[in-house]
Amino acid sequence: MPESLLETSLCGIRLRNPVLAASGTFGYGIEFAKIVDLNKLGGIVTKGLSREPITGNPAPRLWNTDSGMMNSIGLQNVGVRAFIADKLPLLRQYSTPIIANIFGSSIDDYVEVVQALEDTTGIAAYELNVSCPNTKEGGIFFSSDPLLLASLIKRVRPLARRPLIVKLSPNVARIQPFAEAAEEAGADALSLVNTFIGLAIDIHTRRPRIGAGFGGLSGPAIKPLALRLVYEASRAVKIPVIGLGGIMNGEDAAEFFVAGASAVQVGTGTFVDPRAPYLVAKQLEHVVKRLNIRSLRDLTGSLETP
Numbered sequence: 001m002p003e004s005l006l007e008t009s010l011c012g013i014r015l016r017n018p019v020l021a022a023s024g025t026f027g028y029g030i031e032f033a034k035i036v037d038l039n040k041l042g043g044i045v046t047k048g049l050s051r052e053p054i055t056g057n058p059a060p061r062l063w064n065t066d067s068g069m070m071n072s073i074g075l076q077n078v079g080v081r082a083f084i085a086d087k088l089p090l091l092r093q094y095s096t097p098i099i100a101n102i103f104g105s106s107i108d109d110y111v112e113v114v115q116a117l118e119d120t121t122g123i124a125a126y127e128l129n130v131s132c133p134n135t136k137e138g139g140i141f142f143s144s145d146p147l148l149l150a151s152l153i154k155r156v157r158p159l160a161r162r163p164l165i166v167k168l169s170p171n172v173a174r175i176q177p178f179a180e181a182a183e184e185a186g187a188d189a190l191s192l193v194n195t196f197i198g199l200a201i202d203i204h205t206r207r208p209r210i211g212a213g214f215g216g217l218s219g220p221a222i223k224p225l226a227l228r229l230v231y232e233a234s235r236a237v238k239i240p241v242i243g244l245g246g247i248m249n250g251e252d253a254a255e256f257f258v259a260g261a262s263a264v265q266v267g268t269g270t271f272v273d274p275r276a277p278y279l280v281a282k283q284l285e286h287v288v289k290r291l292n293i294r295s296l297r298d299l300t301g302s303l304e305t306p
């Protein structure tokens with residue numbers, strides 16, 4: 001099957017396939033260049049970038065659960081300036097679209113990171129991680145208040161010449177108000193889901209298994225939860241939805257398309273096999289063949305509900 005069958009475009013960005021490496025699980029991309037041909041990936045979402053470097057949370061930062069993984073890395077990253085100086089020049093050698101994942105603890109933080117990246121080449125889009133507390137607003141999470149979410153997007157949107165993807169948190173009662181607020185404020189696409197906040201306990205020490213206390217749950221355990229949220233969000237908005245959460249193979253990915261996704265990301269799967277985003281894309285080709293459809297567009301949003 002020619003690769004072009006999986007070729008698609010997302011917010012005007014040409015993707016050779018719609019399977020991207022998810023933020024925080026694929027470093028800055030270049031670390032994986034010896035293991036997988038980066039030019040075969042649909043796209044790479046970088047580790048979250050902040051205004052200043054962050055050293056992250058105390059160990060242990062990862063814990064395996066039944067069919068999932070907990071993490072609390074604490075958004076460790078080199079900071080946007082070191083990313084631009086040291087990582088981006090290496091990434092520019094590849095033709096794969098690079099999406100910069102951005103976070104901050106105030107709207108000004110996000111603005112500064114976007115402005116720094118606007119002066120550079122080699123970035124295809126921004127993905128705003130809004131699962132962070134706004135310290136200026138007393139620690140309220142951007143992802144827990146549609147108005148705060150909208151005010152963040154409204155500040156960033158006019159500054160960004162590149163598409164703005166807003167990555168929603170699943171830790172809300174209803175996803176629709178957040179999806180609608182993001183679209184209305186100018187988001188070009190949504191990605192969901194980020195991790196589910198959880199707690200793993202060691203009964204012997206009576207302490208959390210994760211150094212920072214709570215952690216984010218990802219992997220196969222969250223796939224049905226993520227599918228439901230992708231379904232609901234994609235019904236609520238007209239902009240494309242990028243689905244993720246527990247995708248380990250091509251069939252998992254196809255389920256997200258049926259739920260309403262226009263592209264997908266692979267995160268925890270990369271911990272099982274660092275080539276996971278590439279392998280999932282290969283398997284997705286076979287799924288398209290088996291289902292005897294012309295393209296993935298025929299799958300997107302095709303869920304028949306009772």
Ligand SMILES: Cc1cc2nc3c(=O)[nH]c(=O)nc-3n(C[C@H](O)[C@H](O)[C@H](O)COP(=O)(O)O)c2cc1C
Nearest residue numbers: 022023024048071129193194218219245246267268
């Ligand atoms: C170790 C680790 C680090 C992550 N770091 C980030 C991050 O920096 N920014 C972000 O938006 N999401 C981050 N995530 C969330 C993932 O991108 C993804 O949304 C989540 O893990 C669900 O997908 P999965 O089940 O395929 O892993 C991280 C996840 C893991 C496991």
